[in-house]
Amino acid sequence: xxxxxxxxxATAAGLCRSFSGSSQCNAKVAVLGASxxxxxxxxxxxxxxxxxxxxxxxxxxxxxxxxxxxxxxxxRAKVTGYLGAEQLPAALKGxxxxxxxxGVPRKPGMTRDDLFTTNASIVADLTxxxxxxxxxxxxxxxxNPVNSTIPITTEVFKKLGVYNPNxxxxxxxxxxxxxxxxxxxxxxxxxxxxxxxxxxxxxxxTIIPLISQCNPKVEIPQDKLQALTERIQEAGTEVVKAKxxxxxxxxxxxxxxxxxxxSLLDAMNGKEGVVECAFVRSEETESPYFSTPxxxxxxxxxxxxxxxxxxxxxxxxxxEAMSELKASIKKGEDFVKNRK
Ligand code: NAD
Numbered sequence: 001x002x003x004x005x006x007x008x009x010a011t012a013a014g015l016c017r018s019f020s021g022s023s024q025c026n027a028k029v030a031v032l033g034a035s036x037x038x039x040x041x042x043x044x045x046x047x048x049x050x051x052x053x054x055x056x057x058x059x060x061x062x063x064x065x066x067x068x069x070x071x072x073x074x075x076r077a078k079v080t081g082y083l084g085a086e087q088l089p090a091a092l093k094g095x096x097x098x099x100x101x102x103g104v105p106r107k108p109g110m111t112r113d114d115l116f117t118t119n120a121s122i123v124a125d126l127t128x129x130x131x132x133x134x135x136x137x138x139x140x141x142x143x144n145p146v147n148s149t150i151p152i153t154t155e156v157f158k159k160l161g162v163y164n165p166n167x168x169x170x171x172x173x174x175x176x177x178x179x180x181x182x183x184x185x186x187x188x189x190x191x192x193x194x195x196x197x198x199x200x201x202x203x204x205x206t207i208i209p210l211i212s213q214c215n216p217k218v219e220i221p222q223d224k225l226q227a228l229t230e231r232i233q234e235a236g237t238e239v240v241k242a243k244x245x246x247x248x249x250x251x252x253x254x255x256x257x258x259x260x261x262x263s264l265l266d267a268m269n270g271k272e273g274v275v276e277c278a279f280v281r282s283e284e285t286e287s288p289y290f291s292t293p294x295x296x297x298x299x300x301x302x303x304x305x306x307x308x309x310x311x312x313x314x315x316x317x318x319x320e321a322m323s324e325l326k327a328s329i330k331k332g333e334d335f336v337k338n339r340k
Pocket of ligand 1: 038039171173202
């Protein structure tokens with residue numbers, strides 16, 4: 001039976017081991033924002049995967065250097081660099097997957113929503129190019145605020161008549177990675193064997209870890225559960241503060257982005273039982289977008305596995321997230337509607 005919280009086997013290192021034999025594929029994967037703090041290590045991890053046949057690196061700065069550097073690595077993915085808007089169509093042509101970490105990150109004191117003004121138009125421009133040049137590709141958006149950039153992506157694809165809700169993902173994997181790590185720390189477990197679904201959205205109290213559904217099952221007293229939940233919700237801010245003005249999570253996000261991309265590539269290659277949480281169009285709650293565990297397949301989302309059985313504490317967290325989630329979603333939708 002399929003477990004909702006089965007830990008995906010596709011990790012950056014694990015993939016190379018498990019796919020070092022015959023199971024290779026040739027996906028063309030583009031990274032938009034490839035020269036950035038996330039973009040560079042994410043591209044490195046993707047270059048390391050035998051699932052990637054061609055790695056197309058696009059940014060408005062430094063891509064020739066990043067591409068030249070990565071192209072010397074002794075793995076099979078062919079690396080190409082594209083610089084500036086006029087080269088974007090060529091970067092996207094023939095892509096099966098596009099991962100987007102382009103945009104500005106937070107500085108101390110900022111919320112993810114504070115990034116909206118800058119990142120909304122970056123994501124709208126980039127996803128419009130995707131809709132035109134690789135409308136069938138899986139679109140994985142990392143750029144914040146994810147709670148708004150996914151509705152933006154959807155509206156852009158709808159406007160161009162190529163919308164497929166099963167292929168547009170807000171990458172919230174870092175919340176799951178953090179939850180796994182923090183639970184393992186607290187309970188003295190191996191983090192590689194802990195799996196916590198995280199549902200809702202990707203900002204503050206919209207991040208809802210389902211500790212009651214942790215695999216393996218863990219008992220955590222209520223006061224510690226409250227603190228653990230808040231730490232997971234504010235973990236991004238923990239990194240922003242520690243980096244003291246030099247940006248937000250990049251290395252752990254690159255790891256998380258690669259984990260999601262590898263899971264999706266695995267599923268696209270016909271592997272069965274691949275489950276990841278992501279922020280997607282959803283009918284599971286009153287919010288039109290919501291992250292839940294998703295069964296992935298050849299064509300993206302095969303089945304939304306829903307929220308599962310929640311504890312009373314988790315039900316309250318879901319209820320408390322709704323107004324912020326709906327407001328961020330509407331902000332994204334309105335942005336595209338009002339755009340010339
Ligand atoms: P960064 O500033 O280091 O890199 C961003 C890159 O985007 C730069 O190379 C920049 O040149 C590029 N860029 C800007 N405008 C572009 C455009 N129009 N087209 C192509 N590239 C463009 O930032 P970062 O630390 O890599 O963070 C990137 C984004 O990821 C931010 O929005 C950040 O908030 C977000 N983020 C998301 C998560 C998550 O869990 N989803 C986690 C951490 C960070």
